[in-house]
Amino acid sequence: GAGVSQSPRYKVAKRGQDVALRCDPISGHVSLFWYQQALGQGPEFLTYFQNEAQLDKSGLPSDRFFAERPEGSVSTLKIQRTQQEDSAVYLCASSLDLGQPEQYFGPGTRLTVT
Amino acid sequence: LAKTTQPISMDSYEGQEVNITCSHNNIATNDYITWYQQFPSQGPRFIIQGYKTKVTNEVASLFIPADRKSSTLSLPRVSLSDTAVYYCLGVQTGANNLFFGTGTRLTVIP
Numbered sequence: 001g002a003g004v005s006q007s008p009r010y011k012v013a014k015r016g017q018d019v020a021l022r023c024d025p026i027s028g029h030v031s032l033f034w035y036q037q038a039l040g041q042g043p044e045f046l047t048y049f050q051n052e053a054q055l056d057k058s059g060l061p062s063d064r065f066f067a068e069r070p071e072g073s074v075s076t077l078k079i080q081r082t083q084q085e086d087s088a089v090y091l092c093a094s095s096l097d098l099g100q101p102e103q104y105f106g107p108g109t110r111l112t113v114t
Numbered sequence: 115l116a117k118t119t120q121p122i123s124m125d126s127y128e129g130q131e132v133n134i135t136c137s138h139n140n141i142a143t144n145d146y147i148t149w150y151q152q153f154p155s156q157g158p159r160f161i162i163q164g165y166k167t168k169v170t171n172e173v174a175s176l177f178i179p180a181d182r183k184s185s186t187l188s189l190p191r192v193s194l195s196d197t198a199v200y201y202c203l204g205v206q207t208g209a210n211n212l213f214f215g216t217g218t219r220l221t222v223i224p
Contacts, residue, residue, distance in 0.1 A: 033211065042201055042214030043158065056211065091157045099208035101148055105157025
């Protein structure tokens with residue numbers, strides 16, 4: 001079946017622009033996660049949802065980062081007034097339910113802020 | 115949260131067995147050892163998870179001694195396509211977010 005998809009795969013933004021990154025999880029997966037991966041580092045947790053509820057956003061680096069999942073399926077990660085330090089790969093993952101050890105990751109969106 | 119330590123990189127020739135060791139001295143009783151694999155330009159992929167002794171699946175084996183302070187991921191007869199970064203994670207039962215370190219970059223040489 002289809003895996004987790006993300007769009008766009010690549011995004012170049014000028015500093016100060018707003019960006020929106022989309023994630024389509026596996027159909028039927030209740031939980032959805034966002035991670036940020038800097039070059040040469042492992043992914044770092046940003047936030048997660050159970051259905052439409054955002055249960056943990058402790059990893060969001062600043063109030064410029066905002067995530068939503070209004071209908072409990074597709075999710076959008078929005079970054080306002082992008083800064084150069086926001087350049088990274090943003091990964092989305094989904095799992096059947098909370099507490100499952102296996103998360104299914106998408107290919108990520110590579111954001112470059114110039 | 116179990117802090118894990120693993121080698122930064124390893125090289126291996128095709129066809130060899132590769133063992134990647136992970137240290138987790140402060141692992142809690144409700145932590146599972148979980149391994150993910152990440153190829154370039156892809157998201158991580160779950161490989162295997164275990165609590166104690168040995169777990170084997172079609173991809174790898176995971177050995178965890180009785181004291182659970184370390185674990186070893188074993189990849190049998192690696193091929194060039196096994197070149198990837200391998201992450202060892204301590205995952206608390208019921209936890210909802212994963213904490214990755216820098217992982218081990220495995221390079222398989224022809």
